[in-house]
Amino acid sequence: MSFIQFQDIHETARLRGTERPRMLDLVHDVMTGVLLGQRAAGERAAALHQLLPDDHDLRDFPAPRGQQTLRWQWEYLRAAQSFFDDPIATYRGLDIELAPLRLNTAMALGSDAVKLAARLYAQCELNCWVEGSHRSWLADVIDGGLTTGLYRDGGGWQDIAVLLRRRDDCPVVASFGDGFPTFWGACPAWSATSANSEPDEEDLSEAWEELPSTEQWQHGMQALSSRTGLGLEIRPDWASYRFGHELSFLDLLVEDRDARLERTLGLASQTAEADQQ
Numbered sequence: 594m595s596f597i598q599f600q601d602i603h604e605t606a607r608l609r610g611t612e613r614p615r616m617l618d619l620v621h622d623v624m625t626g627v628l629l630g631q632r633a634a635g636e637r638a639a640a641l642h643q644l645l646p647d648d649h650d651l652r653d654f655p656a657p658r659g660q661q662t663l664r665w666q667w668e669y670l671r672a673a674q675s676f677f678d679d680p681i682a683t684y685r686g687l688d689i690e691l692a693p694l695r696l697n698t699a700m701a702l703g704s705d706a707v708k709l710a711a712r713l714y715a716q717c718e719l720n721c722w723v724e725g726s727h728r729s730w731l732a733d734v735i736d737g738g739l740t741t742g743l744y745r746d747g748g749g750w751q752d753i754a755v756l757l758r759r760r761d762d763c764p765v766v767a768s769f770g771d772g773f774p775t776f777w778g779a780c781p782a783w784s785a786t787s788a789n790s791e792p793d794e795e796d797l798s799e800a801w802e803e804l805p806s807t808e809q810w811q812h813g814m815q816a817l818s819s820r821t822g823l824g825l826e827i828r829p830d831w832a833s834y835r836f837g838h839e840l841s842f843l844d845l846l847v848e849d850r851d852a853r854l855e856r857t858l859g860l861a862s863q864t865a866e867a868d869q870q
Contacts, residue, residue, distance in 0.1 A: 597717045598772055599753050601763045602810045605772070606756040608749040613717070613769075616710035619743060620699040621674055623707060627698055627842050628670045635662050637846050641669055644682040644689075644845060673842075682845060684854045693837030694845075700834055701841045706738030708834075712827055713767060715836060720773055720817055722766040723757075723827045730829050731765075732757035764814065774813020776801040 595610025630637065638657035642665070645651055651672060657665035672681055673691065680688035692715075699711040709731070712721055723731050732754040738744035739751070757765060766773045776798050801809065817825065824834065835841075844853050854860070 595770060596749075597713065598768045598770075599756055599765050600768070600773060601756070601760070601765045602807060603763070604756060604759070606749065606752040608753055609747075612745070612748040612750075613714060615745065615748075616714035619703070619707050619710045620695055620714065623699045623703050624673060624695050624842060625670060627702070627846075628673060629666055634666065635659075638662050638665055638669070640846055640850065641682070644684060646680055646683045646688065649679075649681065684851075684858065685860055687858055687860075689840060689845075689854075689858075690837055693835070694840060694842055696836045697839065697841035698843060700831070700836070701843055704737070704741070704743070705734045706741065706743045708831060709734050709738070709827070710743070712831075712834075716823075716825055717767045717769040719823060719825055720766050720768055720778065721825045721827055722764050722817060725761045725763050725765075727827070727829060728757040728761050728765060731827065766814075766817065774809050774816070779809065779813040779816045 595613075597608040597610065597613060599606050599608070628641075635658060642651070642657055649672075651665075651668060654665055654668055655661055669681075673695065675691070678691045681691050681694070682689040696711045696715055699707050703711065735744065735750050735754045735757070739746065739754075744750045779801070804812075838857065840854070840857055844850065844857070847853060
């Protein structure tokens with residue numbers, strides 16, 4: 594049975610693997626509220642239609658207008674919920690990835706419990722983590738999700754909250770299936786400390802297995818904390834946290850959409866450079 598494991602250097606707790614699809618459901622719920630919104634529905638649908646890639650299947654449907662608008666919105670939602678992350682929007686020849694659009698919409702509008710669901714769904718396999726000083730805060734987020742019914746009883750959430758509150762002097766790391774740390778995850782940081790300047794991969798793997806668990810943990814955390822570009826640390830100041838290209842479906846529907854897309858996708862600077870030449 595699959596599971597999401599939370600662990601510190603002392604102990605572990607597990608979230609049932611069935612909770613991960615539920616996390617995606619929570620992300621989709623927020624996205625649905627945006628894409629099926631009826632305020633200025635025709636204008637919003639037209640704005641999304643305008644950004645469709647030329648070869649997208651939704652181009653075969655009549656442009657959204659009048660009574661066809663709601664049907665088109667539902668078809669667009671189906672495409673946005675697709676298991677395949679085929680681009681659903683493009684701007685000036687650049688595809689806008691679908692998965693970050695979904696996740697960022699949840700990060701922009703969702704409660705803390707929804708934000709955590711988005712982070713765990715997307716990053717548990719990458720070892721997202723929380724610092725010791727923020728463990729109690731994260732336990733409170735989980736409590737909120739349980740109280741509101743967003744998180745299900747019996748899924749393991751209570752065990753995770755207990756683990757988080759047990760102490761505050763070390764980080765907790767999430768993983769999916771494989772525990773933390775692994776040789777492959779810690780290897781970049783650990784191999785740099787090896788006495789052999791060009792260690793053989795097989796030798797390193799064997800040496801890794803011989804290390805005490807506390808030393809493996811130290812090397813794993815050193816490697817994990819150095820991956821700052823991935824934004825894997827979960828912190829209370831996550832109101833502006835975004836994935837990938839940082840765009841949400843909200844950004845595709847605002848009045849200053851083009852300026853926002855050009856700025857976020859780095860096209861504004863390219864245009865300015867071209868004007869100067």
